[in-house]
Amino acid sequence: MGSMLNSMMRLRTRAFLLVVPYIVAALVKMVQYNLKKITVVPNGKEMIDIVLSRTQRQTPTVVHKGYAISRLRQFYMRKVKYTQQNFHDKLSAIIDEFPRLDGIHPFYGDLLHVLYNKDHYKLALGQVNTARNLISKIAKDYVRLLKYGDSLYRCKCLKVAALGRMCTIIKRISPSLAYLEQVRQHMARLPSIDPNTRTMLICGCPNVGKSSFMNKITRAEVDVQPYAFTTKSLFVGHTDYKYLRYQVIDTPGILDRPFEDRNIIEMCSITALAHLRAAVLFFLDISGACGYTIGQQQRLFNEIKSLFMNKPLIIVCNKTDLQPFDTLPEQDKKLIEEMKADAMKTVLGQGGEATSEEGVLLTMSALTEDGVIAVKNAACERLLDQRVELKMKSKKINDCLNRFHVAMPKPRDQKERPPCIPPGVLEAKAKEAAAQAEKEKRKTERDLEDENGGAGVYSASLKKHYILANDEWKEDIMPEILDGHNVYDFVDPDILHRLEELEREEGLRLADEAEDDFEMDGEELTPEEREALAEIRRTKSLLIQQHRMKKSTAGSRPIVPRKFDKDRQFTTERMGRQLTKLGLDPSAAINRARSKSRGRKRERSPEVMGEGDAMDLDNEQSNKKMRAMSRSRSRSRSKSRPPTEVVPGEGLKDSVQKGKAIKLAKKSAKKRNKNARKGEADRVILNMKPKHLFSGKRGIGKTDRR
Structure with missing residues (x-):
């Protein structure tokens, strides 16, 4: 019994020692590359x-x-x-x-x-x-x-x-x-790259479509622009293939020049190619739109092909929508075949089979997505085959195979049991397909945008889903502010009824005017009156034109006081001459202008006057003083408005609403006033010496050090 217990303990200890290195390696792997x-x-x-x-x-x-x-x-x-x-x-x-x-x-x-x-x-x-x-x-x-x-x-x-x-x-x-x-x-901004996981590495000349391909197969949003070196650092995305997660790395473009002349951006790509065990996708732009010929791209391939050793390599001919592969010149095709032969040597040098030649050279178009999935699947498949082959050649495989057991169920009878799908699942799938078809039939805003000229030309209407009594009202323009007033304050639910009443009153007024049949057509006037009427209309049109001219040349200025009217342009004599010229009597207008009050003089009391002054004013006191007193009584002083009185143009309904607004304004400013702020934008912090750095320790029994 004791020997059995000892053997069991030895087995458990051995199992623990086998598991511990993997746990430690996993922990190290988690914390080793977390630079953030x-x-x-x-x-x-x-x-x-x-x-x-x-x-x-x-x-x-x-x-x-x-x-x-x-x-x-x-x-x-x-x-x-x-x-x-x-x-x-x-x-x-x-x-x-x-x-x-x-x-x-x-x-x-x-x-x-x-x-x-x-x-x-x-x-x-x-x-x-x-x-x-x-x-x-x-x-x-x-x-x-x-x-x-x-x-x-x-x-x-x-x-x-x-x-x-x-x-x-x-x-x-x-x-x-x-x-x-x-x-x-x-370092915190660097991407989290795991050097030991399944990785696809995209490389090539600048502007050959590497970032576009990565955006198609992953959810990474790499910036794509039609010029070279848009990508200035390594970008990482992830994709799935056969229920396994693959890491996709987009590298900056590499130029065909000596190693010593490469800059930091290119050296990032060289570093990734040199140290990461990944499937390499070398992109070729066969259309020449990138600015580099196929010969220049082949020279770059030959220069860095030493970095492709012991790695699955796929040559991807991109932009076939601009230049199909079959229409290439024979010289360019020959260069691509040479690159394919070099890639095959790399594959055969790994111990690969000759049948893998099919996946070495592939064509695709990132714009039309033709062949994108095929390139991704081929790269993932070749990388998976290589990783499995390396693991099968390692020494650890024997220890692992001893622990695996594949159970093969034995048939219990000769009865056929085909796969069965429940009817409820079929009905649900049919409904889902019908809903999807209906959704595809309905035009989206993107479809309407494409039909009407694209982005920047078509503008989606935000009013077409409004629920109104009449669909024609949806596109009506409703101003928010008109003449300095909030339009919503003047919206009346009975506006249509009142509009009908106004139109009815306007119709009655027009009917009365038609009955009166009064029209200044000049037929019932004398020749002198007709000339005066024509002169008045001519002068009126000239004044309108003069006003418009002043307004267009920033001449719309306030009326200057009379004491600054040095040229004496605005006087009663000038007005009288103009009215007389028009054949009108100017006396009433001149008297009205002269009788207008220019202010009120202070009256002196008899107590303040001297004796001579009092005697001189005895005769006129009864008339002049009475006139002054009556004038002062008739003209009351201006009174200050209470703060809650509503002024037209404020946008407030009544004095109650204005009082509430004043209270809310005072309440919102109370907190700011407590902090001694000058205003809402005052962000000055006057305490430049924090007390915890310039004060001693708290005493016994005292807990408030502030």
């Missing part, structure tokens, strides 16, 4: 503020002269050690979270080297590491000195010197911290 969770790197000033503020808040702050010297030493040693530990934790987090270029996948190592120059990257991390060691050494030295401090003053000076030297070291590495923060931000 690196903590923000503070600059030198921020790090000093954070650490010193934490030291101030988390360590004792009150010390007295009467303390024993051992207590004073312990008090200041604690501050130095706590500050050193905080700096050590911050700097260690920076060093540990940033990936080490020698310890990650070569793809990420080379990509980071291309983007940031690994020498600068390592130098910045090395300076942070050196600063961490120096701060630890400073703390150790000053703690040793503090052990022999002989007074409160000496201990305090040693503490200040220790913290000052630590802050000086942090200030010196401020450029390195700023550089690492920029690198962190850029």
Whole structure:
């Protein structure tokens, strides 16, 4: 019995040891390439503020002269050690979270080297590491000195010197911290690429249709433009084939030039081709619309074909809608056949069979989507075959095959059991097909747009689904603001009834005018009156034309006061001459203009006058004073309007509504006035010194430090 238990324990231990490496590898794989969770790197000033503020808040702050010297030493040693530990934790987090270029996948190592120059990257991390060691050494030295401090003053000076030297070291590495923060931000924007999963890599010359193909087979929205180098970095999308997830990487275009002359954008593509085990799709633009001939594209293929070794390779002839493959010149066809032969050598070098020649050269059009799915399926199939073949050749397959068992059910009788679909499922499928057909028949806004000239020409009507009594009303123009008033305030539900009444009244008025038969046609006038009428009409037309001319030339200005009328153009004499010229009596108009009040003079009381003045005014007092008093009584002073009185044009219904609006306005401004804001746009923060950085520790029993 004991031997059986021992054997069972050994088996379980062995199973556990077999499983642990896979668990560890999975965990490492999850955290190894997650570049988006690196903590923000503070600059030198921020790090000093954070650490010193934490030291101030988390360590004792009150010390007295009467303390024993051992207590004073312990008090200041604690501050130095706590500050050193905080700096050590911050700097260690920076060093540990940033990936080490020698310890990650070569793809990420080379990509980071291309983007940031690994020498600068390592130098910045090395300076942070050196600063961490120096701060630890400073703390150790000053703690040793503090052990022999002989007074409160000496201990305090040693503490200040220790913290000052630590802050000086942090200030010196401020450029390195700023550089690492920029690198962190850029690394967070890099796509999450898994180097070990099933991957399809799209490469080729610029503007040959790589991004268009990726947008067709994945849900990635890569920018597509009709010019070169629209894609400036690596883009990742995902697609499915045979219930497996595939990673699709769109690379920037590569130019046919020496390796030393390539820029950072091209080196991203070269890095992905060199380090990722993926199915490579080399795109050819056989129409020449990309700006590169087939000969130039073949030279690029020959230059980078060493990067295709031990990888499934497919040559994709794109843009067959512009240039069908059959209509190519013989010389171009010969170049493509040479590229196909080189690709076959790569396939045969992997141990592939000659039957795989069918999937080496494919044609497609990303615009018409002709052959897009065939290219995707061929790439996925060849990549899957290669991965299975490599796993079958590995040594681990024997251990795995021993654990697999495929169960084959035995027939229990000779009865045929064909697949059966329940009637309810068939009915549901038929209804779904009918609904789909009806949906396809109905024209959408996109269909209407295509029929009426496309985007920018056709504008969809937002009113065609309005539910109105008459469909002709849908396109009526309803202004929101008219003459400075809100139209909705004047909408009356009985407007049609009132309009009918107005039209009826207008008809009666026109009928009365027709009965009166009064018309200034000039037949019943004398020759002099006819001439006056013609002159009046001519002058009126001239005034209208003059007004229109002034209005069109920005001459519509307010009337200037008479004291500024230097040319004396607007006087009663001039008006009298013009009216007399027209044959009219100007006396009534002149008297009316002269009698118009120009203001009110202050009357002096008899008490204020002198004796001579009083005697001179005795005779005229009864007349002039009475006239002045009657005039002052007839003309009352202007009164100030109450705030709730409605003024025409405000858009408010009555004084009650205006009072509510005033109350709401005051209530909304109350919070702003409490904060002493000048207005809604006042964003000034006057507290430039946060109290938690410039105040001491809270006392016993006091919980409100504000």
